Amino acid sequence: MSLYEKIVNKTEKISIIGLGYVGMPIAVAFAGKAEVIGFDVNKEKIDLYKAGIDPTKEVGNEIIKNTTVDFTSDEKKLTEAKFHIVSVPTPVNSDHTPDLTPIESASHILGRNLTKGSIVIFESTVYPGVTEDICVPILEKESGLKCGVDFKVGYSPERINPGDKVHRLETIVKVVSGMDDDTLNIAAQVYELVVDAGVHKAETIQVAEAAKVIENAQRDINIAFMNELSIIFNKMNIDTNAVLKAAGTKWNFLKFSPGLVGGHCIGVDPYYLTYKAEQLGYHSQIILSGRKINDGMGKYIAENTVKKMIKANKQIQGAKVAIFGFTFKENTPDVRNTRIIDITEELEEYGVEVKIIDPVADKEDLLRVYGITLSEVEEVNDVDAVIMAVPHEAFKMIKLEDIKKMFKITKKSNALIEGSSSLFSESYLEDLKNARVLIDVKGLFNKSEAEESFLYWRL
Template sequence: MNLYEKIVNREEKISLVGLGYVGMPIAVAFAKKADVIGFDVNKQKIELYKNGIDPTKEVGNEVIKNTTVDFTSDEARLREAKFHIVAVPTPVKDDHTPDLTPVESASRTLGRNLTKGSIVIFESTVYPGVTEDICVPILERESGLKCGVDFKVGYSPERINPGDKVHRLETIIKVVAGQDEQTLDTAAKVYELVVEAGVYKAASIKVAEAAKVIENSQRDINIAFMNELSIIFNKMDIDTKAVLEAAGTKWNFLNFSPGLVGGHCIGVDPYYLTYKAEQMGYHSQIILSGRKINDDMGKYVAESTVKKMIKANKQINGAKIAIFGVTFKENCPDVRNTKVVDVIKELEEYGVDVKVVDPQADKEDLWREYRINLCEIEDIKEMDAVIFAVPHDEFKAMQLEDVKMMFGPTGYVNLEAMNEVAATSEFDINIDRKDCVLMDLKGIFNRKEAEDTGFVYWRL
């Protein structure tokens, strides 16, 4: 009986090393078909999972409560599994070079607990060669085993889109690679247990690594083009969104829009590819140019906000600005590598008092990473400018009248309390919007309606 059959018959276990936005949904999916050990070094996170709490909001508390995943922070438990999936983050350092610390650490941990006959699949996004040239030697050194003889390795790039309830693990074709045909066949069959869309067998591990890193590099370049168009069209006093809607009527026009490009994938992966290219003696032209445009967008947004405030006769030093949304994307608690922080830092350089509202963001991660505290929406009042940076559903439900109140002494008041508040002397429905600066980065509100009612309106 081979390893795949033993997994199906629950005679062997699958382990997930790293239970974040990627690893945890994978663990939960496999637990429906096999015995799964979910390992993470973060003991606090493990306790949350054991108590039925999903801090990532990827699958929800109910799913976590009912899953059969055996959550643990005890690395020795990894010895119970024969099929290991490593799904840890691969960030970049301050100088934009790859930070392989998490994947190297995970390899050491797994290596100390690796047993003969195991298959190790890496899912972390890396440049071509990391799995075989960096991870394998660590696994061999820590385990005392020989790769290709005592254990095998493979690679299957993660394609989970945090916050996306449509494109999930089960519905996205899974690229799978193995160091030999037998490993590839076993890995493909194991993933086919949970991936309804099927698997694609890559020609080699390096091919699979390269495929992943160019997926996000391509998207990064396309968004950079949109951001550059936004800068150009703003100088021409042309609405970028209107231009894209018109151009989008052509069948082969690509549907991208300008915005802040952060997160742990699109804002990071291109640097992995260009780093490896530099090692091979080639300096990237297009990829790094696109990355520079996207990296500078936070500064551009802050400067554009200040310019609009000056036109509205606002005093900049000491001004109060509210920023709605701080996560790297909408409807997701993940704040890793969020470019909204660049906007905040740049505004603070001008002496601005910035208040941040985000019902989705992970408060603890936000404080630990950036030393930023969140405010309640009720605390947003007497603002000089309001920036909608991330289009969470909660923000899309707001009306221009809601925004208007944030510039007055009462602040935002929900519709249920509107009549009661309107009866008091504190509420002023006639707030002058001629000096109300509304920066709507992703076009949540209707531009014409905002301008017709007097807002100083701007969007990318």
């Protein structure tokens, strides 16, 4: 009886190592078909899962409450499983070199608890060669077992898109690979239990590793092109969104839009590929150029905010700016590698007081990683500028009239607004409109309507 058959018959278990935004949905999905051990070194996170709370908001509390996943922070429980999926973060260091600490640590933990006959599948994004050259030696050293004899390895890149309710584990074709045909076939069978879209069998582990890392590099480059266009069209006083809408009528125009590129994938993965290329003596040109543009967009947005405030005759030193949204993308609590921090820090360099409003963001992570305490919408008043940075669904309920009330209003302007009909009043109301600076990063509002009441700017 194969390992796949034993998993289906529930005589062998699957383990998921790393229960974050990717690992946890995988564990829950497999739990509907097999016996699953969900392991994470973070005991507090495990306690939340056991209490039926989903801090990632990827599947929801109700599903977590009813899942059969055996959540644990006890690494010895891993000895009960034979099919292991490693899904831990692979970030970069401050110098943009790969930080393999999490995947190496996971390999040490798993290696200490690896048993004969096991298959280990790595899902973390890496450059080609990491699975076989770095992870396998750790597994062998810690377990005392021989890869290819006592256990097998494979690689299947994660493609879950945090916050996306359409493109899920079940609906995305799964790339799988194995060190030999037997491992490849078993891995494919196991993943087919939960992936309705089917699997693609990659020729080698390195092919699968490379496929993953270029997926996000390609997207990063396309967004960088949009960001560069936005910078150019801004200088021409042309609305970028209008240009993209017109160009998008052609059948083969790729529909990307300008914006901040953060998170644990698109803003990180390209550096893994360029790092490996550097080791082989090749200096990336296109990939790193795209990264340079995208990494500079936070500063660019902050600079344009300051320019608009100066145009509105604002005193920059001591000015108050409210930023709506801090997560790396909409509708997810994930604040890892968010580029909103670039806007915040750049504005603070100018002496601006920044308030962050984000009902979706993980408050504990915000405080722990960035030292930022969130403000409530009700606390936003007497500001000099508002930046709508992340288009959360919750923010789509905010109207332009609501934003107008957040700005500084003097006694004089109050009297004018209350009904004076003089020509001077009309002139002053125009000045008042121009004093309200609204930066709409992703174009959440209608441009024409916003320009009636604000000094308005968007990418």
